[in-house]
Amino acid sequence: MSAAIRLARTRWRPVMLAGGLWALVLAGLVVTAWLDHLLRRAGRPDLAERGTDPVPTVLAALSAATVGAVVASRRPLHPVGWMLLGLGLSVPWSDVLDGYVNYGQLARPGSLPAARYLAVYSPAVFMAGLACAGFVLLLTPSGSLPSPSRRWRWWARALGAAPLAFLVTVALLPSRWTRPTSRSSTRSGSPAACRSRCRCSWSICWRAPSSC
Numbered sequence: 001m002s003a004a005i006r007l008a009r010t011r012w013r014p015v016m017l018a019g020g021l022w023a024l025v026l027a028g029l030v031v032t033a034w035l036d037h038l039l040r041r042a043g044r045p046d047l048a049e050r051g052t053d054p055v056p057t058v059l060a061a062l063s064a065a066t067v068g069a070v071v072a073s074r075r076p077l078h079p080v081g082w083m084l085l086g087l088g089l090s091v092p093w094s095d096v097l098d099g100y101v102n103y104g105q106l107a108r109p110g111s112l113p114a115a116r117y118l119a120v121y122s123p124a125v126f127m128a129g130l131a132c133a134g135f136v137l138l139l140t141p142s143g144s145l146p147s148p149s150r151r152w153r154w155w156a157r158a159l160g161a162a163p164l165a166f167l168v169t170v171a172l173l174p175s176r177w178t179r180p181t182s183r184s185s186t187r188s189g190s191p192a193a194c195r196s197r198c199r200c201s202w203s204i205c206w207r208a209p210s211s212c
Contacts, residue, residue: 014072014073014076015073017072018068018069018070018072018073018076018081018085019069019073021065021068021069021072021085021089022065022066022068022069022085022088024089024093025061025062025065025085025088025089025091025092026062027092028061028089028091028092028093028095028096029058029061029062029092031092031096031099032049032050032092032095032096032099033050035049035096035099035100035102035103036048036049036050036099038103038107039099039102039103039107042103042107042108043107044102044106044107047099047102047103047106047107048099049095049098049099049102050095057091060091061088061091061092062088063088064084064085064087064088064091065084065085065087065088065089066088067081067084068080068081068082068083068084068085068086068087068088069081069085071084072084072085077143078143079135079139079143080135080136080139080140080141080143083132083133083135083136083139084132084136086128086129086132087129087132087133087136089129090125090126090128090129090130090132091126091129093125094122094123094125094126094129097118097122097125098122100112100115100118101115101116101118101119101122103115105119120170121167121170123166124163124166124167124170127162127163127166128163130162131159131160131162131163134155134159135156135159138152138155138156138159
């Protein structure tokens with residue numbers, strides 16, 4: 001194999017990886033819409049992740065993933081592109097896990113395997129997305145920590161450790177997931193509702209950074 005062929009393959013690998021991750025974002029949005037459809041058919045539209053106005057969240061996820069895919073394919077050594085892709089992935093796939101849990105534990109209890117365990121661990125996906133957002137703010141535009149870097153290292157370490165600390169905490173604590181008795185309590189106080197409000201605020205900031 002000639003050196004030119006090896007160089008061409010090396011250049012195309014980041015493009016293919018970034019494109020594959022972008023496609024996963026799109027797939028997550030489709031799966032979320034399908035789970036919302038199943039929840040409505042089961043008579044529980046109050047559990048649907050997208051609700052009545054899905055456009056802001058969908059645009060936020062697609063915009064972050066698209067910008068990340070372009071940056072990662074053109075500058076694969078720059079971490080911001082991959083962080084944006086991770087941020088875009090966290091939005092639909094945390095919704096997929098929540099929709100899976102809502103259908104398997106609330107709308108049709110026992111119909112889906114492992115729904116109880118995903119109810120405990122699914123928030124870690126959204127927390128990983130928040131960590132990616134923090135790294136985007138830290139590493140833009142140079143791809144390295146602001147100068148002096150020593151001052152920002154503790155913040156970078158905290159961002160990287162937060163999702164892992166959450167997983168360890170959840171693994172050590174006993175499971176206390178219970179099925180809510182009323183529809184109002186399901187949507188207003190559940191972790192999914194809290195994440196939805198956070199995503200709404202983040203999407204507004206993403207579309208209009210000057211207003212944040």
